[in-house]
Amino acid sequence: MTAGYNPTVRRRRLGVELRRLRELAGLTGEEAAEQMSWSGSKVSRIERGQVATNSDDVRDLLELYEVDDPGWRQTLILLARESRRRGWWHVFGDVIPERFEVYLGLEPEASTLRFYQTQIVPGLMQTAEYTRALLEAHPSVVDTEEIDRKAGLRTRRQALLDLDSPPAISTVLDESVLWRPVGTPRVMADQIRHLAEMSRKPHITLRVLPFETGAHSGLNGSFDILEFAESDIYAPRLIHLENLTSSLFIEKEKEVKFYTEAFEHLQGAALDPGQTRDLLAHVERRMRERQDG
Numbered sequence: 090m091t092a093g094y095n096p097t098v099r100r101r102r103l104g105v106e107l108r109r110l111r112e113l114a115g116l117t118g119e120e121a122a123e124q125m126s127w128s129g130s131k132v133s134r135i136e137r138g139q140v141a142t143n144s145d146d147v148r149d150l151l152e153l154y155e156v157d158d159p160g161w162r163q164t165l166i167l168l169a170r171e172s173r174r175r176g177w178w179h180v181f182g183d184v185i186p187e188r189f190e191v192y193l194g195l196e197p198e199a200s201t202l203r204f205y206q207t208q209i210v211p212g213l214m215q216t217a218e219y220t221r222a223l224l225e226a227h228p229s230v231v232d233t234e235e236i237d238r239k240a241g242l243r244t245r246r247q248a249l250l251d252l253d254s255p256p257a258i259s260t261v262l263d264e265s266v267l268w269r270p271v272g273t274p275r276v277m278a279d280q281i282r283h284l285a286e287m288s289r290k291p292h293i294t295l296r297v298l299p300f301e302t303g304a305h306s307g308l309n310g311s312f313d314i315l316e317f318a319e320s321d322i323y324a325p326r327l328i329h330l331e332n333l334t335s336s337l338f339i340e341k342e343k344e345v346k347f348y349t350e351a352f353e354h355l356q357g358a359a360l361d362p363g364q365t366r367d368l369l370a371h372v373e374r375r376m377r378e379r380q381d382g
Contacts (some may be wrong), residue, residue, distance in 0.1 A: 097194020103137030103168045107150060108136040114154040124153055137340075139191065144169045173180040189336055192329060195315055197249050199256050203352055207263040209271070210280060212243050213250060214260065216289055219280040220244075222272030229288050250290075259294045261355045263307070267297065267372045278376035285369040288362060296359035297368055305358055306351040314345075314352060 111121050111132075116131045125132070134140045147169040149163050196202070202214075204211040210219060220243050226238045249255060262284075270277055288295035296306065313329040328339035328348045339345060358369060 090307045096356055097138065097191060099168055100141055101195075101321060103142070103147070103165060104136040106165060106168075107147070107154075110151070110154040110156055111136075116154070119149070120155060127148060139195045143171055143270060160321045168204075181371055188292060188332075191338070192331075192336060195327065196246070197256075199315040199320040201259070201314075201316040203316070204258070204260045205313075205352055205355055206260070206313075207307065208266065208269070208311065210262070210284065211260060211313075213247055213258070214284060215243060216276070216280050216283045217244060218276045219271055222276055226271075231303045241263070250287075255292050257292050257294075259296075259356070260358050261296050261307070261352070264297055264299050264368075265371070271368060274379035278373050281369050281373040281376060285366050288369075294362060295365055296362060298354060298355060298359040299368070302358050306354045311317075312348055312352075314348060326379040339350070 111118070118136070119129055122129050122132045135142050135146075143288075144166045146181060147166050148162075151165065156157060156162055156165075173280045174290060202213075211216075211221075215223075217240060220240050224239050241286075250258075271280070275362075287293050295351060298307070310330075315329060317325060326345050326349065328345055330337045330339070339348070359365070
């Protein structure tokens with residue numbers, strides 16, 4: 090997938106350019122919002138690519154910023170129109186929380202994805218049955234049709250792994266992820282085997298952080314790091330945090346650096362890929378024994 094066909098990417102590119110033009114005009118975000126008679130947060134949300142904006146709003150901003158170049162004006166207005174087009178995930182709109190749509194647009198554009206998980210297998214690495222078992226346990230899912238739709242969305246996301254040039258994926262799992270029963274012992278055994286198979290792919294690195302590590306830099310919870318090659322469009326790295334009701338992106342350089350260093354610490358404390366596969370084989374055997382028992 091390329092940046093040119095992704096509406097989330099269009100929004101972020103447009104936001105970066107509008108912020109640059111505002112700063113060249115010598116205006117703060119609050120000053121621009123006041124002159125546009127907008128709420129204080131609207132300029133910020135547009136510049137961060139969190140919302141699509143219409144071409145009329147962009148024209149008004151370009152007037153405010155005194156952008157006269159007709160070619161550049163037309164480019165940004167067209168970008169605004171294209172940013173309102175729907176992504177592939179729109180067909181799953183009935184089961185996607187609004188907060189997660191931005192992530193779905195950014196994930197396939199990342200050159201590198203880093204996942205640290207303390208509780209569950211990352212979505213891109215889940216088997217279908219593991220996904221369904223998670224969804225069946227979620228308090229907001231109420232019927233089989235909704236579970237089917239959400240499971241279909243996760244499967245569609247995993248197509249990213251089959252691209253000719255997939256992102257590099259580095260994952261650190263707390264050992265508790267392997268032992269926590271999600272579904273039946275067979276479901277868990279199949280999931281563990283799937284992890285082992287994925288860990289052998291050239292673009293995927295998987296490490297397990299064993300219990301014996303003790304205290305470490307990831308005890309405060311799971312996080313994702315998305316890194317982009319096109320740093321003129323994005324912050325080079327974004328941190329993604331998610332809980333039951335919200336999704337947060339961290340872009341401030343100091344905070345991103347903190348999470349990046351924490352991930353590197355976790356990698357260093359974890360088992361190497363070969364040791365990880367040995368542990369996965371052991372856990373799978375135990376799960377098969379439970380299945381047969």
